[in-house]
Every structure is written in C-alpha cells, then in structure tokens.
Amino acid sequence: MSTIDTVAVLGAGTMGHGIAQVSAAAGCAVRLYDIDEGAVAAGLARVRANLDKGIERGKVTADERDAIMANLSTTTSIAEAVDGVDLVVEAAPESIQLKESIFSEVDVAAPEEAILATNTSSLSIGQIASVVRDPSRFVGMHFFNPVHIMKLVEVVWGPETSDATRDAAVDFARRLDKEPIVVKDAPGFASSRLGIVLGMEAIRMVEQEVASAEDIDKAMELGYRHPMGPLRLTDLVGLDVRLGIAEYLHERLGSDAFEPPALLRRMVAEGKLGKKSGGGFYAW
Numbered sequence: 001m002s003t004i005d006t007v008a009v010l011g012a013g014t015m016g017h018g019i020a021q022v023s024a025a026a027g028c029a030v031r032l033y034d035i036d037e038g039a040v041a042a043g044l045a046r047v048r049a050n051l052d053k054g055i056e057r058g059k060v061t062a063d064e065r066d067a068i069m070a071n072l073s074t075t076t077s078i079a080e081a082v083d084g085v086d087l088v089v090e091a092a093p094e095s096i097q098l099k100e101s102i103f104s105e106v107d108v109a110a111p112e113e114a115i116l117a118t119n120t121s122s123l124s125i126g127q128i129a130s131v132v133r134d135p136s137r138f139v140g141m142h143f144f145n146p147v148h149i150m151k152l153v154e155v156v157w158g159p160e161t162s163d164a165t166r167d168a169a170v171d172f173a174r175r176l177d178k179e180p181i182v183v184k185d186a187p188g189f190a191s192s193r194l195g196i197v198l199g200m201e202a203i204r205m206v207e208q209e210v211a212s213a214e215d216i217d218k219a220m221e222l223g224y225r226h227p228m229g230p231l232r233l234t235d236l237v238g239l240d241v242r243l244g245i246a247e248y249l250h251e252r253l254g255s256d257a258f259e260p261p262a263l264l265r266r267m268v269a270e271g272k273l274g275k276k277s278g279g280g281f282y283a284w
C-alpha cells in the first residue's frame with residue numbers, strides 16, 4: 001500500500017479539527033470538509049487556537065504553527081475534498097444514516113485505492129462499510145478528545161477489512177505520534193466496553209452507599225493510578241451520553257454489567273447531566 005500524503009477529513013467539529021491538525025502536523029496535505037463555510041472556518045480557527053496555546057506553553061514554535069496551517073485547506077465540496085486523496089477520515093455526527101450517505105458519496109468520488117476510515121465511537125464498522133464497493137479498504141480509526149493531546153487510537157477492523165488496510169491505519173496512527181491498539185469490530189470496541197462497566201459499577205456503589213463519590217474515584221486514582229475516577233469522568237462526558245452508551249451495550253452484549261443503575265436514570269431524568277448542566281456526581 002502506498003504512503004499517505006494527502007488526507008481528507010470530513011466534519012470539522014470537535015474531532016475533525018483535531019484529526020486535521022495532527023495529520024497536518026505529520027506533514028500531510030489535509031483537506032478539511034464540512035457542510036458550510038461557517039463550520040470549516042470554525043474548525044480552522046480551533047486548529048489555530050490549539051497551536052497558539054502550544055506556542056504559549058513552549059511546545060510549538062511559530063514556524064511550526066505556520067507550516068501546519070499551510071498544510072491545511074478547507075472546502076464545502078465533498079467531491080473536492082476526497083479527489084485524489086490517500087486517506088479519508090470521517091468525523092461527522094454519530095448517525096448511521098448520515099455516515100452511510102457520506103460514504104456512498106465518497107465511494108464514487110475518492111480514488112479506488114484510498115483508505116476509508118470512520119471515527120465513529122460506537123457504530124458498527126461492518127455496517128458502514130457495507131455501502132462502499134470495496135469494504136476491504138474500510139477501517140475504524142477511533143481518536144479521543146482532545147485529539148492533539150490524547151495518545152490513543154483504536155484501529156477497528158471490520159469483517160471485511162484487509163490486513164493491508166488495518167496495517168496502514170496502524171502505521172498512520174503511529175506517524176501521528178499516537179499509540180494505536182487493534183480491536184475487532186465488536187460493540188464498544190475496547191475502550192467504551194471496559195470504561196462503561198467501571199462507570200456503571202461505580203454508580204451502583206454510590207447507590208448502595210458503599211462510599212462517597214470522591215472516595216470511589218480516589219480508589220481508582222490512587223489505588224490503580226487512573227488519572228481520573230469513573231464518576232468524575234462520567235460528569236465530564238455527560239450522564240446522558242454514558243446512559244445512552246450503556247443502554248446500547250447492555251442490549252448488544254446482553255451482560256448485566258452494562259445495565260444502567262436506577263440512580264443514573266433518575267439523575268438524567270432530573271437534568272443532572274454532569275459538568276454541562278452544573279452538577280452530577282460533583283457540583284461544577
């Protein structure tokens with residue numbers, strides 16, 4: 001498989017702007033696509049703001065920032081975005097219909113040998129890949145937020161992903177200075193599947209008054225060296241978001257370990273969604 005020099009990133013939001021930034025920093029020519037001018041401009045401004053912060057912290061030089069910005073171009077035409085590229089990374093909203101429709105277009109407009117990747121955090125890689133003519137070149141590349149800081153990339157291989165495609169995704173993640181892990185296309189991949197079990201059990205422990213939220217978090221932070229306990233993390237991600245993932249995994253994997261506790265449902269119903277609502281397991 002040839003090297004990856006040109007990358008199209010589809011969706012310039014929270015994840016897309018970050019994926020574009022790290023790809024441009026690795027020396028690729030990056031085309032950042034979104035549905036309107038405002039969205040691509042906002043994505044580009046976020047990249048610049050990240051880099052400016054990097055300069056303030058002494059991690060990036062002004063020359064490096066300028067070189068990275070020079071590697072980035074923007075477009076609101078999907079055909080223009082994927083024309084002649086080596087890799088497409090889709091980071092549009094988490095909807096199977098939307099992703100299927102995007103990849104139907106990409107399939108026609110991108111080069112036949114381009115690798116097609118989705119940044120989905122939960123959807124089936126095999127299902128999205130079913131809309132392209134050659135699913136062997138389709139793979140999941142699950143980045144974490146904020147992309148320019150978080151090291152992990154889950155490379156998710158679907159039932160028809162070729163070894164060459166999987167290996168190319170792993171190599172590309174390394175080139176971005178990330179740590180790739182290789183995971184089969186199974187619900188929750190590796191990260192959400194483990195993270196949700198821990199999160200649900202921690203909430204059950206609050207429900208059963210085993211310990212306070214602070215002390216349950218400290219058990220993991222100080223006892224297991226997790227950088228953040230599962231309850232604080234739930235507050236940051238959003239209780240509604242975690243509930244949605246837990247329900248999905250409970251349904252798909254059938255294990256009681258994923259069953260959302262009544263306390264979580266009650267808090268979501270009461271609008272206690274975590275940091276974004278001002279309160280969850282902690283006051284924010």
Ligand SMILES: NC(=O)c1ccc[n+]([C@@H]2O[C@H](COP(=O)([O-])OP(=O)(O)OC[C@H]3O[C@@H](n4cnc5c(N)ncnc54)[C@H](O)[C@@H]3O)[C@@H](O)[C@H]2O)c1
Nearest residue numbers: 010011012013014015016039091092093094120121143145
């Ligand atoms: N936010 C996270 O922490 C996180 C982490 C890992 C993976 N993900 C996944 O990444 C993907 C994007 O999430 P996000 O948080 O960046 O969302 P976001 O809402 O911040 O950004 C999505 C962007 O896609 C654009 N968009 C809408 N319709 C589009 C279309 N048809 N084609 C191209 N772009 C379109 C929107 O204008 C927006 O700019 C989702 O699949 C999500 O599950 C998110």
